[in-house]
């Protein structure tokens with residue numbers, strides 16, 4: 001072997017093979033890794049179940065009904081006048097999270113009571129019963145439990161998360177506790193006056 | 200101490216085989232002849248206990264899989280089927296369920312042993328860090344196993360813990376969706392947890408092999424913390440420590456059997472015998488006892504992201520322990536002030552566990568915060584300063600000297 005020949009040529013055949021093999025292996029490795037990672041994302045069957053229709057007519061004023069949507073509880077509450085008024089009276093500075101968190105609102109919209117519902121229908125509050133802290137179901141539909149969630153001593157209602165004590169007001173906005181965001185309002189639209197499609 | 204093989208095969212077949220695969224010689228060097236300090240106490244038997252518990256979990260787990268169904272509609276009933284119909288199914292499940300708790304009891308004793316005797320100090324940093332990784336993988340394994348029976352606690356524990364990842368800025372929600380394979384904990388989640396719960400114990404076995412490899416480079420520490428100076432300080436592992444470990448394992452198994460037969464659900468939560476319901480969270484959700492101190496730390500911080508960071512840091516900080524403890528003296532036996540702080544730290548850990556089991560209200564919240572702060576102060580302030588400020592007691596000249604000094608006079612009298 002005339003190794004001396006190679007010593008003064010900068011690039012030889014082996015260097016080329018080394019770099020070419022390494023480059024192909026790196027790209028190939030990255031391409032093959034993706035299917036193995038992506039297979040864990042929601043599959044077609046999960047995505048297919050992604051929308052439901054809800055009839056609002058049977059829900060009486062002051063009543064809340066929980067539906068299952070995408071594996072999560074969906075809270076639909078027919079709010080009373082005092083609940084709506086209590087929510088409207090809250091000033092934006094008093095909120096921990098002043099973003100609407102409403103998939104139907106424009107990004108940057110504030111968390112006013114109007115922006116937490118759709119089509120100006122203040123009586124129907126539709127949101128996910130998934131605490132924005134670590135995902136427990138906030139308790140609110142239970143009439144035997146009265147919460148003085150906000151506004152001093154007046155018990156205006158709202159939701160209380162049993163896991164780590166987050167408190168949401170009558171518009172589902174976070175007011176106290178470790179949760180960072182208002183309860184999420186999913187994308188939904190009115191099919192008729194009393195019927196909505198969620199998802 | 201991985202020197203050349205001293206093993207001399209006696210039979211012709213033994214010699215033939217040894218020249219082709221020297222595994223018998225390897226085993227003899229590392230499991231029989233390995234020179235071990237002669238003064239190890241019973242706190243040093245928990246490593247052996249842990250290895251046996253891993254085997255117990257793997258064997259009971261493999262037979263449980265023969266009867267278990269990882270599907271949300273069937274999982275809960277298949278575990279009840281194991282309990283009621285399968286021959287000795289109740290015993291196998293209770294062995295596995297309580298085996299997990301025993302595994303953690305042993306690992307906590309093993310870790311506190313290491314912290315007291317300074318086992319993490321040079322040259323054993325990598326050995327210690329492998330131990331911390333084993334502990335993390337154990338926690339992941341037990342967490343996923345607990346999801347399999349698909350009870351209320353299985354479901355809500357899984358939901359809360361996987362939601363920890365949603366605290367990651369920007370990508371948090373995509374990460375949790377990816378972990379779940381959907382928009383909530385559901386069948387895809389149960390399936391992947393089952394797959395990983397089967398896999399991780401074998402990863403653990405491999406990590407344990409590395410852990411023991413790293414141990415056998417410098418050899419064991421010992422209660423004096425001083426190095427082996429010669430053959431007078433050691434005894435061969437077999438029969439001295441095979442016997443001591445075997446005795447400890449048998450006693451530990453009696454303790455384990457006490458729970459399996461007389462209190463199989465004592466360490467569990469009754470709510471997990473209610474089938475999972477994604478629409479209702481139980482009033483008091485809390486994880487298994489072995490996670491409680493970390494759960495308390497998570498809840499003590501009123502901010503979501505910071506809480507998650509504090510919780511993970513409280514475990515990962517152990518990786519830095521070899522560099523946080525500045526004392527040149529290894530064993531706590533010769534560190535009068537450290538001893539006191541060690542006891543306080545152990546009590547704080549137990550107290551955090553107690554707080555973790557309580558609802559986050561009133562004085563529990565305040566105590567949780569004080570104890571969380573102390574936990575970090577112990578590592579970040581007390582240990583670094585103590586090494587610089589404390590005057591250690593004089594060390595014995597050698598392990599053999601120390602052993603002889605402690606011997607009762609009648610034992611020293613020559614036999615006549």
Ligand code: HEM
Pocket residue numbers: 253256257258259260261263264267278292295296299302337340341342344345346347348396397399400401403
């Ligand atoms: C590091 C070792 C292991 C630990 C710490 C561990 C822990 C656990 C825990 C805490 C449970 C829940 C028990 C209950 O509440 O019912 C469980 C369940 C289960 N594990 Fe494991 N496990 C380990 C190894 C294995 C292995 C190796 C297998 C299979 C090869 C396995 C298969 C199962 C099965 C099928 C269940 C569901 C049945 C049941 O809940 O009893 N495990 N495991």
Ligand code: FES
Pocket residue numbers: 131132133134135136161162163164165166177178179
């Ligand atoms: S999950 Fe609701 S407060 Fe933690």
